[in-house]
Amino acid sequence: MKGNLLIVHGGAPTAVINSSLYGAVTEAKKHPDQVDKVYGAIGGSGGMLREQFCELSAVPEEELRLLLQTPASAIGTSRDPLEAEDYANMARICKKHDIKYVLFNGGNGSMDACGKLYKACVAEGVDVRVVGIPKTIDNDIAVTDHAPGFGSAARYIAAITSEVSQDVRSLPIHVSVIEAMGRNAGWIAAASALARSGNGDGPDMIYLPERPFIEEEFLERVLELHRKKGGVVIVTSEGLCNPDGSSIVPPIFKVGRSVYYGDVSAHLANLVIQKLGIKARSEKPGICNRSSIAFQSSVDREEAVIAGAEACRAALNGENGVMVGFRRVPGPVYKSETFLIPVEQVMLHERKMPDEFISADGRDVTPAFVDWCRPLIGEELRRFVTFKPQL
Amino acid sequence: MKGNLLIVHGGAPTAVINSSLYGAVTEAKKHPDQVDKVYGAIGGSGGMLREQFCELSAVPEEELRLLLQTPASAIGTSRDPLEAEDYANMARICKKHDIKYVLFNGGNGSMDACGKLYKACVAEGVDVRVVGIPKTIDNDIAVTDHAPGFGSAARYIAAITSEVSQDVRSLPIHVSVIEAMGRNAGWIAAASALARSGNGDGPDMIYLPERPFIEEEFLERVLELHRKKGGVVIVTSEGLCNPDGSSIVPPIFKVGRSVYYGDVSAHLANLVIQKLGIKARSEKPGICNRSSIAFQSSVDREEAVIAGAEACRAALNGENGVMVGFRRVPGPVYKSETFLIPVEQVMLHERKMPDEFISADGRDVTPAFVDWCRPLIGEELRRFVTFKPQL
Structure with a gap:
């Protein structure tokens, strides 16, 4: 033919x-x-x-x-x-x-x-x-x-989480919430765990849409981490939901299959500011997450x-x-x-993170996920150097 | 000694x-x-x-x-x-x-x-x-x-604006507002103009804090660009002000010299959604703008x-x-x-973009700025390829 x-x-x-x-x-x-x-x-x-x-x-x-x-x-x-x-x-x-x-x-x-x-x-x-x-x-x-497509989006999040963590640890004055793409499945946010492979610095918590978001628990954890470390880095998927399945941020725009919500990262940062009185900011690279050739x-x-x-x-x-x-x-x-x-x-079946890839407390991934994900992001991330007080 | x-x-x-x-x-x-x-x-x-x-x-x-x-x-x-x-x-x-x-x-x-x-x-x-x-x-x-520090932040914005523009033009369904660092001076946002050097694709407008923000004018321009091109890319500095000098977004947190505002990019995207009924989104790489080694x-x-x-x-x-x-x-x-x-x-003197680097309409930069800025971002940006209908 x-x-x-x-x-x-x-x-x-x-x-x-x-x-x-x-x-x-x-x-x-x-x-x-x-x-x-x-x-x-x-x-x-x-x-x-x-x-x-x-x-x-x-x-x-x-x-x-x-x-x-x-x-x-x-x-x-x-x-x-x-x-x-x-x-x-x-x-x-x-x-x-x-x-x-x-x-x-x-x-x-x-x-x-x-x-x-x-x-x-x-x-x-x-x-x-x-x-x-x-x-x-x-x-x-x-x-x-x-x-x-996934491996590059995963590499992007791992690399920027590594860089942002380095920034936040060097000037530990705030909580930084990084927003990863992935509304219904947390695979990309999960890949931020690979930031830890370089020099031990990475996200302190990873929030996935596969687990319900409980505000009080989130604030307690942030407070504890902030007391211990000063600077805190949290990675969140863009689509967190309340225990009843509703989005933690209200939809602001709907057209056909597309629904636009407020930013989850900005919402979490504002919670930290308003309920804990701790400085917080959000980083939402958005489209960069899927379009970065570097x-x-x-x-x-x-x-x-x-x-x-x-x-x-x-x-x-x-x-x-x-x-x-x-x-x-x-x-x-x-x-x-x-x-x-x-x-x-495959038609219209949506695949989510399986339980064995999510940590027991629901705020991180398991070593099994890291092993599964690591080869997909390609070469190792850049190695960084940090100095500690000696005298 | x-x-x-x-x-x-x-x-x-x-x-x-x-x-x-x-x-x-x-x-x-x-x-x-x-x-x-x-x-x-x-x-x-x-x-x-x-x-x-x-x-x-x-x-x-x-x-x-x-x-x-x-x-x-x-x-x-x-x-x-x-x-x-x-x-x-x-x-x-x-x-x-x-x-x-x-x-x-x-x-x-x-x-x-x-x-x-x-x-x-x-x-x-x-x-x-x-x-x-x-x-x-x-x-x-x-x-x-x-x-x-500036050359790298400038390269970052130029490169991601080039990539986001490529994304928005390939799926022209929304207005994308990219937020650059720089609260009082627009140098970084201005550098996004260098995205145009690769293949002609770059930001449609650049909003600088050196010029007052006028909402009606902004919406008119967005509407016109959207009608003409479908997808629109706008780069904004994080610190736009109204003609009276007040921030276009209210401060949400103040500590000492630091003031935290809501995101200007999200604010502009919401204006486009609510006042024009056009899909819009924001990309705010935040700390990535200053910490990206790539x-x-x-x-x-x-x-x-x-x-x-x-x-x-x-x-x-x-x-x-x-x-x-x-x-x-x-x-x-x-x-x-x-x-x-x-x-x-130099102590505490803040240097802003001079008039000769800002276009007459206040929504772009001049060729003189591009000439001044180009060598500072290092090697040329990656060249992209785009195909057009032929048959």
């Missing part, structure tokens, strides 16, 4: 989604017998519906390689909700442009779209193979051990390239309605391998 | 204050005829008063070199307000520990302390030479062209080492009550040289 191959990006970008794009385009160009042109949909599924394409197979290798160090999505992405007729239209667009292979790069929502397009193509009698490339910073995609994990980037290439190979091999997943090869040194997962197994 | 040399850090840390420490220690060790031991005061001027010292001249070179990549202050720092008797005590402590040279590394407040210690030593009849090493992320120290500017680091070494040499040469400053050597390629400034010329 010969035809064009289309790559579509969905949802929020990551530091390595373009690396998967690089892997997919590079692989596709190796198969001129099956792939005519490689297209990118400009602006996600919306761009596909508007038939806005660019020809990636015509891009010089030198420029293509810049994808490995370009954050966000070089072909754009979207979060447009799709209707049943949109999928039928996509199937017809594939036919019109002789697109025989579609690679959907995205998270849970995009895998849902992937599955629906696959079914729409069958229903429309259009011969198209649809394969998913996993992408998430939140690490909330089911079945796969982890997915491209903190891109080398392991994450390599796996992203592999995921793109594997998805391309799978489609060319006749696979359909599957997503590329990663699993670990048992052994003392980290090694991963890919496998294919039927998209219906 | 032979004796010990003491280095004291004051105020908030930067990404290169430890580089100045490295420069000072390394230089001091070259003069065994004048310098016996090199001490670091652990915990700033408070640490000096508590006589908490560590012997930096005994630290192995390998460990000392880690200072060049260690953020914050490796010997701690403080913001304790000092009384007249504290300076007299410091003079006596110098005598007691045979300290003949004191290098104060800090900003405007520390240069004030530097001048007062110099006078107290004269009054107490203690033969001590006191020299200042400039340090600021805000670039608000008078007389010097710029000072160590975004350390190589030029800034080198100048920081030079500032430390020069301060040491000045003290050994008999200078007293002076601070090391930087000025540019005229010519087509950036080159700086140091000179000595009497501390009374």
